[in-house]
Amino acid sequence: MEKVLIAFAAALAIGVTALATAWAQSRIGSAGAGALAEKPELSGTVIVLLAIPETMVILGFVVAAMILFGVK
């Protein structure tokens, strides 16, 4: 039972953050595409903005790894 809970906790940690990242990126992506159509010189800024929410899923991954591999 404990193993199931651990696996479930790890899945939640990465799953929820992945969903949050996907949602944020979808919003930023569509807005960024609109902005790029008007001002192509903003491509650098748009890449940065698009990449910012990825931190959430990376943090989720770190937490999941810590749960699964038992870091104290």
Added chain:
Amino acid sequence: MIVRMSKVEIAGPKAMRSDLLALLQESGMFHLEPEVRGFISKADEAFIRSMLPDEKELSERLFLENLLAKINELLSYLPQIEVRTSYIEPLAVIDLIAKSVRRHSEACRGLYERRELLRKEFDEFNRYSQFLSTIEGLFKEVERTPDLEFIGLTIKEPAKIDALRRLLASLTGGRFELTTSTSSDGTIVALITTEKSFNERIKKALSDERIPELSFPPSFSSLAFPEKIKYLIVRVSVISQEISEINSELEKFTCRWVPIYMQVIQWVNGRLSLLKASASVFESGSCFFIYGWMPSDAFKKAGEIVEKRFGGKVVVQEKAIREEDLERVPVVIKNPPYFEPFELFVKLLPLPRYSSMDPTPFIGIFFPVFFGMILGDAGYAIILFALSLFMMKRYSKAKNVKNAFQILFVSSFYAFFFGVLYGEFFGDLGHSFFGLEPICIERRTAVIPMLSFALTVGVVHVILGLFLGFITTLKRRMKKEALYRFLNLIIVICILLLVAALFDIFPALLTRPVIITILVLTPLLLFTGGLLAPLELLKSIGNIISYARIMAIGLTSVLLAFVANRLAGMTGNIVIGITVAVLLHTLNIILGVFSPAIHSIRLHYVEFFTKFIEPGGRRFEPIKK
């Protein structure tokens, strides 16, 4: 690196102004400053004024702008094709060009408008062309006599054909013939052949049943159905012929005249930029003054050239750059050949200020390392190495593409190096075939050690960024900001030491002094950085954790390679196995180029550059031809 600039003042007799501007334009190294602020004292500003253009200059500018507009109009009518380079001297033919451009423009506009009309007509007729071949075929099947009427139809649903047949039978008493065929787009085309007396009745019934008749342009109304088709075929061929004649005429004109016009445009633009630059020149009673910026390396040489050309009558002087000038100094970025391709990434960001730092060398050092750490496969690296070499040769003239593959070339070296360290060659294929063993770490199983490694790289990178931020503010003599950045750096290090102590990497005994240091420095941090300073601290810690992506993305890459080999082995057939492995490894290589590149760039843009780069630099725009 950001090139060192000199603040320059040039003064001389008014008569020499045009020659000097032409010389500066030729050098392509002088950025003209339209304001005197910061170049002369407030008291001296009263003695000079902006030099107004005389009547001759004004009329020349108007003439050239008008000529440029006319040439651009002419070019808009011409096709975009590759043309020879003209070596004609534009000044010698400028009057001739000014006279002929109008005539050429009118002739080309006539041809252009005629072609547009023909194209419109062609497009209209072309809509019927797909039915033509079908209808033509149907005509061959029926016997043509003068008392017969032909009605063309388009039917969307095949089921309607039987209903139509019944309808026609009831209207004509069976005195009709209905032939059908399917056109290239799938529409059913039908031809009704009947006696002329049934014509009106059938058309009305078709309209009531909403079965569309083949409609033709109004110009065809006087023609009978078979003639309409003949006329359409002839007309389409005549239009195509005429369009191709106009195209060839315009192409012939383009090949003959566009090289000359392009040469003239180049000259006119150069001359106009010189005339516009004249507006930024200042004058006193008998002298002119030009203020601006130029790279310090070029300054000494420029002084010597001016001295030689004007015999000491024009003086070039370097002025001290004061603190308030720093925001106005134009920025030129120049790097050694190794770092030059990496400017591609920096160009995507706003230009750094003159007092800031050029991020190119940092991205040139760290980007390939991060890329290598993430991809870390010797086999993939060899493929990318070969690919980048091939593409660099193939696109040697497209600068940006070449630069991108130069970056990939350097990065593939690091990917090979880390591949050897991780013992990866197309995943675990190296281990299976050649007994390749990891030298330091096996990424697939050692998740936590790899995570620690990635975070350690993050610690080094972020601390370097914070340190560079401190140096930047120190260089600008912003004492309070420098102190804040220094305190921020120290507290981040202290927090990291506490975290290290938690994992037994740092002696627990020393945690107390570290905590005391944090407590002592925090009020100072709040004083120098304001209430939001602790938030910046948290941001730095978050930035370090973000480097975990190096391990996360790398892990997905190695697992995909492992799966490719496993699946290939499971097929039990050597041909299918190789196909599966090649397909999956190809996919992994494609992902292995994009994913590490995007994440490495992001780590630089978001986590590293924000610590020390001050955007908002002024672009160096010299007077050019």
